[in-house]
Amino acid sequence: xxxxxxxxxxxxxxxxxxSVGKTSxxxxxxxxxxxxxxxTTVGVKIDKKTVDLDDRAxxxxxxxxAGEDDxxxxxxxxxxxxxxxxxxxxxxxxxxxEVALSLRGRVEAELGPLPFVLLLNKSDLKxxxxxxxxxxxxxxxxxxxxxxxxAKSGEGVEDAFRELxxxxxxxx
Amino acid sequence: MTALPRDVADALQSVTHTQRALAYLQVDGEHRxxxxxxxxxxxxxxxxxxxGQAIDQAVFLEGLLxxxxxxxxxxxxxLAGGRAADLHFYAHDDSIWVVLLDVTxxxxxxxxxxxxxxxxxLLQEKxxxxxxxxxxxxxxxxxxxxxxxxxxxxxxxxxxxxxAELAEAAGYVRSLLPxxxxxxxxxxxxxxxxxxxxxxxxxxTWIDRDHFALYLLDVCGHGVGPSLMSIAVLDVLRAGSxxxxxxxxxxxxLGALNERYQMRTDHDLFFxxxxxxxxxxxxxxxxxxxxxxxAILMDVDTRSVQLLKVKGTPIGLAPGISYARGTVxxxxxxxxxxxxxxxxxxxxxxxxxxxxEETVDFLRQPAADDxxxxxxxxxxxxxxHGGVRLDDDFSIVRCSF
Numbered sequence: 001x002x003x004x005x006x007x008x009x010x011x012x013x014x015x016x017x018x019s020v021g022k023t024s025x026x027x028x029x030x031x032x033x034x035x036x037x038x039x040t041t042v043g044v045k046i047d048k049k050t051v052d053l054d055d056r057a058x059x060x061x062x063x064x065x066a067g068e069d070d071x072x073x074x075x076x077x078x079x080x081x082x083x084x085x086x087x088x089x090x091x092x093x094x095x096x097x098e099v100a101l102s103l104r105g106r107v108e109a110e111l112g113p114l115p116f117v118l119l120l121n122k123s124d125l126k127x128x129x130x131x132x133x134x135x136x137x138x139x140x141x142x143x144x145x146x147x148x149x150x151a152k153s154g155e156g157v158e159d160a161f162r163e164l165x166x167x168x169x170x171x172x
Numbered sequence: 173m174t175a176l177p178r179d180v181a182d183a184l185q186s187v188t189h190t191q192r193a194l195a196y197l198q199v200d201g202e203h204r205x206x207x208x209x210x211x212x213x214x215x216x217x218x219x220x221x222x223x224g225q226a227i228d229q230a231v232f233l234e235g236l237l238x239x240x241x242x243x244x245x246x247x248x249x250x251l252a253g254g255r256a257a258d259l260h261f262y263a264h265d266d267s268i269w270v271v272l273l274d275v276t277x278x279x280x281x282x283x284x285x286x287x288x289x290x291x292x293x294l295l296q297e298k299x300x301x302x303x304x305x306x307x308x309x310x311x312x313x314x315x316x317x318x319x320x321x322x323x324x325x326x327x328x329x330x331x332x333x334x335x336a337e338l339a340e341a342a343g344y345v346r347s348l349l350p351x352x353x354x355x356x357x358x359x360x361x362x363x364x365x366x367x368x369x370x371x372x373x374x375x376x377t378w379i380d381r382d383h384f385a386l387y388l389l390d391v392c393g394h395g396v397g398p399s400l401m402s403i404a405v406l407d408v409l410r411a412g413s414x415x416x417x418x419x420x421x422x423x424x425x426l427g428a429l430n431e432r433y434q435m436r437t438d439h440d441l442f443f444x445x446x447x448x449x450x451x452x453x454x455x456x457x458x459x460x461x462x463x464x465x466x467a468i469l470m471d472v473d474t475r476s477v478q479l480l481k482v483k484g485t486p487i488g489l490a491p492g493i494s495y496a497r498g499t500v501x502x503x504x505x506x507x508x509x510x511x512x513x514x515x516x517x518x519x520x521x522x523x524x525x526x527x528x529e530e531t532v533d534f535l536r537q538p539a540a541d542d543x544x545x546x547x548x549x550x551x552x553x554x555x556x557h558g559g560v561r562l563d564d565d566f567s568i569v570r571c572s573f
Contacts, residue, residue: 009227009228009231009234010234010235011234011235018290018293019290019294038287038290038291039283039287040283040286040287040290042248042256042279042282042283042286043247043248043249043250043256043279044246044248044249044250045250046231046232046249046250046251046252048231059231061231061232061234061235069289069290069293070293075247077244077245077246078246080235080236081234081235081236081237082235083235093297095297
């Protein structure tokens with residue numbers, strides 16, 4: 001008989017440009033809700049969600065970090081102690097992918113290689129989609145985990161967080 | 173640096189405590205919570221218990237301990253319950269003090285400003301995107317317009333060429349028509365091809381010294397194909413060249429043509445034909461009719477008319493058809509008119525179509541001037557049509573006996 005191990009707790013940061021849907025993804029994941037209203041994040045908003053893996057539960061402490069814009073950059077101090085992060089870009093705004101890639105470089109320079117998932121969000125807006133399949137494939141070729149997601153429909157959200165939970169607990 | 177006087181420092185602490193909802197946690201080296209105080213309820217931390225693991229009770233500490241350096245600040249952290257706090261970390265006597273100061277009002281103020289700025293930026297991004305799409309759509313539209321103009325020019329060139337070919341074909345048909353004659357009786361005609369060139373053709377010729385053949389045919393449809401067929405039939409009738417056929421007998425002529433020009437072997441073309449043979453000695457006219465409008469025989473003195481028509485299907489519809497023959501006595505001072513449906517089936521501007529009776533009545537009217545009744549009829553039809561050109565060929569032959 002397998003004995004359940006005690007729950008782990010891991011800090012996960014949500015990173016990306018402004019208005020890419022980081023807060024909406026967290027709400028979808030934590031509360032299974034979505035709102036069309038846009039409310040910008042200042043500083044950090046912290047949430048918690050327990051994910052049941054095969055052999056144990058993991059408490060994900062989600063740090064929804066304010067998006068990066070032309071004026072203010074993400075404070076790297078917020079990432080201290082992160083086990084992994086979710087990199088988010090808006091699939092309808094190509095410029096946000098550049099912001100996400102820039103952030104990834106800075107995180108790696110500051111904290112070393114950490115597990116992350118790249119989400120190309122707002123996949124429900126097919127008519128406005130600006131990132132072609134070739135670009136997504138090019139990103140995957142680097143070995144990254146790249147997914148299309150939609151906080152509105154829920155596409156890819158649960159799977160992305162679950163995948164990250166598995167990866168950040170892999171060596172526990 | 174001079175220290176603040178005791179009473180000033182106490183006043184500042186009092187202000188911070190009340191206005192910033194000061195709260196604190198004290199964590200030892202084993203990450204156990206060993207102290208807590210202040211407005212903990214403000215941050216949803218009212219239930220913390222000393223002695224337990226700090227990160228289990230204050231989840232925002234996950235990953236932060238131990239701190240490599242202090243003091244350390246994490247600004248504007250929204251905790252459970254929606255309050256935002258600046259988290260200040262200080263090391264003191266082998267423990268870490270986490271001081272929470274409420275910045276919810278400042279956070280909300282910053283959010284309002286940031287919200288406006290982001291919404292403006294998003295609008296500008298959307299505007300730029302829309303402009304790019306608009307430019308792309310305009311470019312595509314310009315390309316399509318150029319292609320359309322090129323197609324239109326090509327179409328115009330083709331149209332001009334077709335018109336030239338049709339005019340050439342009409343000219344050729346006209347060259348095959350016999351000239352008007354005046355002896356021993358007068359024969360005159362008018363032939364005005366339509367824009368699209370119909371399949372009208374006619375002719376008259378002496379079969380022998382006693383028999384005068386006259387005919388008018390109309391091949392279905394418009395264009396070069398029907399015109400070529402009318403020329404071929406005209407050639408046969410002019411030459412009187414069908415083996416074992418007596419061209420003095422309309423029944424034989426119509427029957428022989430029907431066997432020769434079946435539509436299933438002639439590109440689905442068929443034609444109507446009025447064919448008559450006049451014997452001047454006896455003033456008798458034998459005639460046959462293959463689905464063609466009747467000829468009009470008018471006594472000029474009495475203005476009475478006879479419509480010369482016998483039953484007969486158009487030529488080419490089916491083989492093995494027998495045609496009837498009519499015979500009529502031709503009064504002195506009479507006129508015979510042969511024509512196709514283009515001489516009466518005229519589309520009028522009010523949507524109605526002229527009937528044969530109107531043409532018959534028109535021809536019966538005595539001429540008010542010296543103009544030919546054929547020209548007057550054409551003018552009348554043009555007026556009734558209300559257009560520059562008629563939709564069908566106008567062909568009419570008049571014999572004055």
